Structures are given as C-alpha cells and as structure tokens.
Amino acid sequence: MFADNWKISLRQVRRLLILDIFGLSSLMLPRIFSSMTGADGVFCLLFGMAGAGGMLWLMQKNIRHVQGSYYQYMKDTVGPLMGDIFMVFYYLYFVTLCGFVLYQTTVLVLTWLLPEGSYFWVSVLLLFLAGYGTIRGIEGRARVYEIIFWFLGIPLLIMLAFAVQEVHTDYWAPMLYSGGGDLWNGSVNYWIFLLPLTAVLFLKPFCKNSEKIVSCGGVALIGVTILNAVIYLILLGVFGTNTMGVLRRPVITLMSMINLPGGFFTRQDVIMVSVWFFALFALMHTGVFQSTLILKELFHESGNRYSMCISLVLAFVAGMGFFANTFLTEVYEIYQKWIVLPGMAVILLVLLFAYHIRFRWKTEKEGGKEE
C-alpha cells in the first residue's frame, strides 16, 4: 500500500518547514529588531535570508552525495569518530531547541490562554503530545502540518489584511539609519531562527523526491521571510519602534487590536494564538523528532522508545531551566550565536571539503591501478 512507507511528499516537507520557521521567528523577531535596528529590520531579514540561503547551498552540495542517511554520509566522509561528534553537535542543537520552544510555547499558553495554569503541567502535556506524535513516525507528523497549514494560514492572512488599514507608514522612517554592527547582529539573529532548516539534511531518506528537498527549504525560506517582512512592517506601522520594543509578543497584541468589520468576537487574540501555538508545537515536535532520530542512529536502537524518552526528558529539563532562570536564555542565545551557527557552517564545509579530497584520492587511486 502507498501509506505507511515512511515517505513524505515535498508539499509536506515545505509546509512543515514553513510552520517550523514561522512560529518562533514571527513571535520573537519584531521585538528584537525594533530595539536593535528599527525600520531597518527588513534589511536584517534579507541579509539573514541570504545567510541561510548560503547555508542551504552548502546543504545542497552535501546532500547530493548522501546515499543513505546523513549520519552514514558523515561517517563515510570524515570517519566514524568525527561523524559521531557531529551527530552529538546536532543532537544538542535539536534537544535544546526543543527545550527552548517548549519554554516559549508554555509561556505563550500561560500568558494568553491559561494565566493561572501550572508551567510544569502545561509543559508535561505538550511534551506528551509531542511524544505521541513522534512515536508513530514521520508520516503522521508530516500529515498533521500538511492539513493544518491553510487552516492557520487563511485566518492569519485575513487578519493581516485587516491590520494594513491601521498602518502609519511614517513609522517606517527613518530607514537606513542603523549602524553596520546592529544590522549584522539583527541579520545573525534572523539567521539563527532559520537554522531549523538543517532538518532537511536528515529528511532525505524519508522524502519521496529527495533530490528536490533542498529546494523545498529554499521555498520555505523565501516564503517565511516575505511573511515575516510583511508582519514586521505592519507591526512597525501600527506600534512604532518604541512601543514595539516594550511589547513581549507584538504580533499577538496586534491580533487583539484588529476589529473585523461585522465581526462577532470583540477580540481575536485568543483564537489567533492558536496559529502560533500550532506553529511553535510544530517546531518543538521537529526538535523531539530530530533528536530522537539522531539518538536512535547513534545508539543503533531498533525502535525509538528509549531515544524518545531520553530526548523528551532532556527537553523538559532544558525548558524548566529556561523558565526557572532567565539567565539561561541569554546563555542559549550566546550558544546559538557563537557555537551552533558557525558550527553548522563549519560542519557542512568540512564535509564538503573532506568528500572532495576523498573523491579525488579515490579517483587517482583507481586511475593509477588502471595504468
């Protein structure tokens, strides 16, 4: 039968990646940009996209040589030890990402939906759902986000369309006012939010038309950047730089302000929180799934129960840590900026370089034999 074959379609990959990147970036970036670069945040989005585009190019160069799994490719290219080290690096990225997104989702829930709720129980419930989604493999996971994509996308686009009339374009000025350092920092910040695109490296064995998987990443990258730019410009036009810098999640505040003509509900924020809830959950789910997959491959586990349980516990601990001590979120920011981002680029470059050296050495050896 065609289902249950551990294969997902390109449309599923595309939608999954868009939701993965959109949720956290649209929720957090406007505040970061407004205090850092003001209206020039749009350029940060473009530069960040360019950086992530470069990384996608490196992924494309590597992924064409991947025959089986990415782990196998790494082991074949740089040896088993380095392969394992790289896998641990990726594991730490995905598991901490999961913990961070868990923290953000839980805080979102506690702020907008359940103010008197318990952080502990909300986190446990979310992780339980992520575990339930992971346990049956990638197909089910991809289907969830394929089906909810437009259910979330259409209301969001409608709300943004209605928000346009509130925009004061004079708030977009001054432009090209930020210094190079701020622009660089803003761009790197956006680039960091685009790092979940790395998941495409691991998705190749599960994708039906795997040769186009990186182009799916490209579509997701461009799509999300356009959406983020539109949201940022609307937010900037509605709130202005100063007000936006004070708001914790300006995009949700915006949703509470939009009055739908003839609308029944007086405020839509509670309903619209569901867009970010599902998008953040998608990213958290990606974190759980990828970390489980990596651990499973590292320890050659036949199922995924133990790997998943370990990953869920670590993500929970990380999430609790972020909640208990906000200093850890700053440490996490530094870790992402100075370790993860350069690390990922270096790994891709090393793999590519090592592959070509090996390939040349192999060709010369075979040529010598023939002679």
Place this chain on the structure above:
Amino acid sequence: MSIQITPDLKENISQFEILFSDCADIKKRKIKVGQKLEKECYIAYIEVALSSVDWKDSAIGKLLQTLRKMPEEELVSYVEENVEDISDSQPFATIEDAAQGMLTGDALFFLDGYGKALKIPDKGYPGRGVYETESEKVIRGSNEGFSESVKLNTALIRKRLRSPHVKVKESFAGKRTHTNVDLVYMKDLIYPGMLEEIEKRLGEFEIDGSLDSGIIEQLTEKRKYSPFPQFQTTQRPDRAAMAILDGRIVLLSDNSPVALIFPATYNTFIQTSDDYYSRWEIASFTRLLRYLASFLAMTFPGLYLAMTNFHTQILPTDLLLSLAAARQGVPFPAAVEIVLMEVAFELLREAGVRLPGANGNTIGIVGGLIIGQAAVDANIVSPIVVIVVALTALCSFAVPNEEFATAFRILKFLFIFLCSSMGFFGFLVGMLGILIHLSHLESFGIPYLAPFVGADLNGYRDERDTFLRLPLDFLKKRPIYTREGARTRLKLTNQDKDQ
C-alpha cells in the same frame, strides 16, 4: 473425522440422524421412488426453508416426480448423469459436508445405491426481502436497502453493476454459525494487495459465531482502540455499488443488512449517495455543512465552556450579560450543566432507539419539550445550555454515518473535560491530539485524512471531491484507492459539440 456417504441408504440415514438428533425443526422423510415404488430415497430439510416437497414448482418436487416415473435400475445413473450438474445442486461426499449444505437452507437428497448426498436448492431461509432503508435517507436516488440475505444483497449490487468484472468471493466466518461472508469488488479496479489483505485479516481469527458484519469489522480492524471506524458501513446498495466503482471492496455478511466498505477515509464518511445525484452547488453546500457539523458535534459544548468560563473577553458585552442573566439561579457550574444535559440527551437517544417506532418518536417529544423546558423552569439548567446541547445533537445527526458520528459524540465528552479545565488551551490540546491520532490512522493502507494529506500522490485530483464536490466534468478520475492505470471514470467525447 468425516463420515463418508456410502451407497447403503440405511447406513447414511442412521449417521445423519445421529448428527441431527433432537432437532425438531429438521424434517426427514423417507420416500419411495421408481415406477414400482421399490427404491427408497431420503430427504432432509429445514422446516420453513422448503416450500413443499410435493409442490409442483419446487426443484425437489419435480425431481421426485421424475424419479417416480423411471425404472428402479436407472435411478442412480439418472441422478449421476442428469441431476448433479443442474444449476445449484451440489453433491457431497461426507455426512458433515452434506449437513452443512442443508443448513444453508436447501434440501438434502439421499438415494439408495447412490454414494453421495445432493443439495437441492429451494427458497431457503425466510427473509425480509427488499425494503426501504431506515437510515441513510436521501432526497434523490434509490430507496432500496440491503436485507439480511447475503445472496439478495449481492444481487442488489449486481443489479446496479452489470459487468463481468464484478467478482464475488465467498468465504465463511464463525465456526458454529458458518456465516457466509462475500467480498464484492471490481476486479480491474481494486488496488493490488487490497483483496489479499482483507483475506489475510479474515483468516487471522476463528470465532464461534459471527451474527453480524459488526463482529467481522471489529476483528479485522487494525487500530482497535481508535474511536474512529476504519470500515465505512452502508445499508444502501447504490452506495455500495458506487464504492465498488471507486475501486473499493464491499464486505457482505449473511444475516446483516449492513455492508462494510473499505478502505474508508474521513472524506468518504462525509459523502452521501445523493451528493452525486444532485447538482454540484447543492452537493457542495451540504458537504460543507456536514464537515462543519462533524467539527461542532465534537467541540461545540467544549467551546461554549471555554468562552464562558475562561475567555469572556472575546465575547460582545451584550451577549455576555444575557448569558449571565440566563444562568441566574442555576446552582450548578456550567460544566456540570452541560454534562447533565448531554447525558440526558444520550439517554433519550438510547431510549428512543430501543423503543418501538411510534414510542421512539414520543420519547423525542418528551425529551425535547418536557424535560428541556422543565429543567429550565426548575432552574436546573440555563436555556443557553439547552440550545448548545440541541445544536450539538443536530450536528451529530447531520453526520451521515452513524458509527462515524458516534466517534464525535464520545469525543465531545473529552472536549467538555479539557475545555472546562483548561479553556481554549484544552481545546487546542484536544484538537492537536485528535489531529495526530487521525494522521496516524489508516484504513487498509490509505491515510484516514486522504485526500487532505498525500493528495499529490494522485495529482491533487482527489481534492476536487472534498469540502466541495466540483461538477462531475471535473471528476474524470477515480480516487487514489483505485488501481493505477484504471483511474479514468469519465470521458467527455462531445464536449465541443455541446458548447
């Protein structure tokens, strides 16, 4: 060990009567045949299953009349040469097989000197015949419904699909009931492996009795703990025929007027026969209504609780005040009110189903008018809760498949619990859980959420028959569960001429 039938009639009779001792409903008669009436034969049959032994038009009556006109020495050779091969008669070599043959509702014929037993067909067990179906009513289309006879049901399908490609594969379920189970399908349309899969699943259990297709359904379902059915049920031959034309397989079980159709998806449960008989605008509108109904049947009471208990800020002030005024004097929390009314509604529904027809209707009136009104007057529940429960009930009735609607009715209580304890977050958690569950669910290899997921596998064509039923001109291809290469169902040859 099987007992062989011998040419010695007395021996056969004694063995047969041991097997059917103390069976008052089985009639056994010794009859003299041959010109001189010197040879004996033995007939056994179920009392009501045979019209009359001497009845001129019955097969067994005609056989006896013929045998009485023939010389004794030619009887055995006549039976061997002329009777064994006629239409439905079937020779058996053992007493057990012969007994089983008789229990299908036909007569059994033994002849002295003849080393076999013959099953002679007759009217069979009494049945209802073809009646109008009680459920799955349609505004336009056939009103014929399946009955309890599997043979009649296959004939009703065959009547609609007059093609030699329609195959009926017979098997039996139930060690003691020997219930006929027929798999009806279009040979050139079914997806490879689908038939083998159901045959494998049917062979994976041995049960003493299978009295309805529901037993087979439960024993062959893969995800037994899911509230969502993985087989579609129907009592309508036209629905079954339509499914067969889509490359699906219909399972008919004797003694059951309910056919099982597989594979089944969320979308197929929402479709009805007259979706395709009516114009596309009407069909699409009602289809959308049904999708909305399936969602609200599960979530409406929960959403009401979430909005009134947790997120009052989203409701207009006027509405909020009128809700508060309606709840004045009600001693219970809103969640208890909802649960009370929902349980009362489910009780009424159950009582209405069990009571005879006319009384069942009365229960509806009593429940709706008297209990609802009395509960409001007594300040036990608020009028808004009655409206919420009534609207939820309407939504559950609008879902065209009973088993499918039941899943939403059960899940409604989960949503009531989640939303009453966690508000809109509970709703989101519930929706996410259901979505993850449905995404994992499959029916014979087809994703339950197809074609909303994996639509690219069939070139996105299946999406034309989901929320909207596009004009038939657009539905040229069969859905994904049809064999590849056999998916064209409509060719328009005179399109230019019409335009």
